[in-house]
Amino acid sequence: MNTNLKISNVTKIYPGCVANDNISLEFNSGKIYALLGENGAGKSTLVKILSGVIIPDEGKIYLNENYLKLNSPLDAKKNDIGMVFQHFNLFETLSVFENLIIDSDEQRESVREKIDAIMKKYNFSIDLDIPVLNLSAGQKQKVEIIRCLIRSPKVLIMDEPTSVLTEQETSELFLSLKKFSDEGILIIYITHKLKEVMQLCDEVAVMRRGKLVSVSEIKNENIESLANKMVGQNLKTIKKKKAKTSSDQLIKITNLNFTSEDPFETNLTDINFSVNRGECLGIAGISGNGQSELFQVLSGEIISEKNSIEFNNNYIGDLSPQERREYLMAFSPEDRLEQAAIPQMKIFENVALNNFKSSNFFNNGLINENKIKEHSKKIISDFNVNTDNIELKSQFLSGGNLQKLIIGRELITSPDLLICFNPTWGLDVGAINYIHETLIKINEQNKSIILISTDTDELLKLSDKISVIHKGKLSKIMNSEEVTSEKLGILMGGAN
């Protein structure tokens, strides 16, 4: 049976931002639709409206000509709309099976039979009786998909499903999605990755700043045309000039290990690498493979053995982040609002935070506000932070502006080494470009970077050497010219 889903004049307004501006779209089963847009374009809002999580201010949804009143996720489920969220909606401490039966009214046994049948049909293999926290991201996503399939949905919405997957897992997912589509399930695929759209989808709708920009068939589009529609301007491409090979070693990690007591964390085993001056070492990997622990060990949030980290001919493994900063290291953690900045504090206060000793921000324990403010203003203009109010609480800065501010703040001491963890995560293309340019500039000044990132394209663009982290172990260090994203994908999946 054919399924027809119609979005008619949907508008959702948040204070200070129109998330969806009068959107109308129509979908038919048998095709895979892409909903493409940058972060903040409004595509997540739109699919949350379709799945009943958000109630639109105006507009209506029709399924097979019937008006759907979606006031809660339950309504969407009852009307055969299934959704796999970008951030998994799973209960980590419950077992897989418990996660799957929580919204079902049927008997446990009959649900189990259904699940077994689904897993067999689509070649999924997941242990139903272990807690979800033991699963890989790919497996978690399969659990989410099974949860939708149990209800035999007419519509399946996937919100940025590949952000946590390896290349292999991604191609598996695409195979499954094509199968679902062949079986008559209408698929709506939300993403900002152009390659995936070209690979998987039949039709594409592009959104920008809450507005629907275009609807077209994939065969009439190419990556450049979609990129320009998505960003709304022609993008300049950034390329890194090959760094002159330097043999002046800056940091050396020797036999570094970390064993965590928290089962949520990954243990690091036998980490060895070195970075020369002017070099950028990229560390690739799927999130949750020890990146966060590695960052903490390198930054001193986790103390390790003194001799395991040698920086500028000093052994610093047992030093705190503050002490490491005095040796001219700088850090840009992954979570901007939790780790890098304090959301409730003003911009200039955040600027003062990482520099207690080496700066002249403090005199005899008193804050020298004028100095800090002066410097904050300099960062804001030098790093193109889009605000002129340094009294603004940093939580009100956009992700891109906050990231620029943080990088600017870290570079205050002109550090020899900057360690970044997913510096462009969740940023729009313009901000990403700016951050990339800044990182390249740092290398050109003969300073070094360790770039831990889950974005393969970013790593290939910026790194001189690349290694892959998998289950807390580093692969061998490769020169970035000899690496392709496919090769990285294989290593990220744990193969050799």
Next chain:
Amino acid sequence: MIIDINFIGLIIASIMASAVPLILASCGELITERSGVLNLGVEGMMIIGAISGFALMTVTGSLIIAIFGAMLAGVLISTIFAFLTQTLITNHVATGLALTIFGIGISAMIGKNFVGIPGKEFPVLFEGLKDTIPLLGPILFGHSIVFYFAFALPFITSYFLKKTKIGLIVRAVGDSPESASNQGINVRLVRYACILYGGAMSGLAGAYLSMIYTPQWIENMTGGRGWIALALVVFSTWNPIKILIGAMIFGGLTIIQFHMQAIGVRIPVQFLTALPYIVTIIVLVVISRDSRKIRLSTPSSLGKSFHKDN
């Protein structure tokens, strides 16, 4: 020296009796916390239950009205907490502390007229069977209905959480209210229900103290048992069966140290009085050391406000 075996039975029974209010309040709070809500007002809810039960018993003369009235009083005061934390999204910790202070104050005020009034005798079950079996007789028989309920409660709670659909929903809400909400679960409703249930159990625990355990009203008669109940929940790592163990150790040491003081053992009194607190926590920490299990049983959203955004 010949020790009467039934005397040992009586001591064990008195230990169990002293554990009853802890088990009741802890099991109630455990459900509340499993849904992600940290209610530090247990002491306050208990003392409200204690005065309500005693006052209703004195005024109406009906034990049934008194017991259920005490539970209702616990529900009512916990409704304040639920309204503040779930509807007005106030901070759990501050609100819970305020609830305790409020409970102690208001119970003292109401209780003024009830000081010195003797309580009523609470009927016990299976009194006649007490002497039929040596040792076990006094342990098993001749207790109030609340006593039996309390010792069944950890097992009921465990079954409820592990085997029932509603139990699963409670755990899910405690694990991730966002996910639960996206699954169509009414997080606020579940949390309200869990808070109110916790209030009812604390109320019952208080009533047990003022109506059965020491049938009289004394100001501040809960004497920190609410705090111990809270500690039991945490140190048992949200496991009802371990709550039972912890409550028995605490009750046991409380009783034994009384006897030791009475016999005149040459250990400083302060140390003896502190002993139950120290040992209970040490034992529970030791039996709950598995960090993986702690991770799995700790409600991830404990104490965090959930506000549905739209």
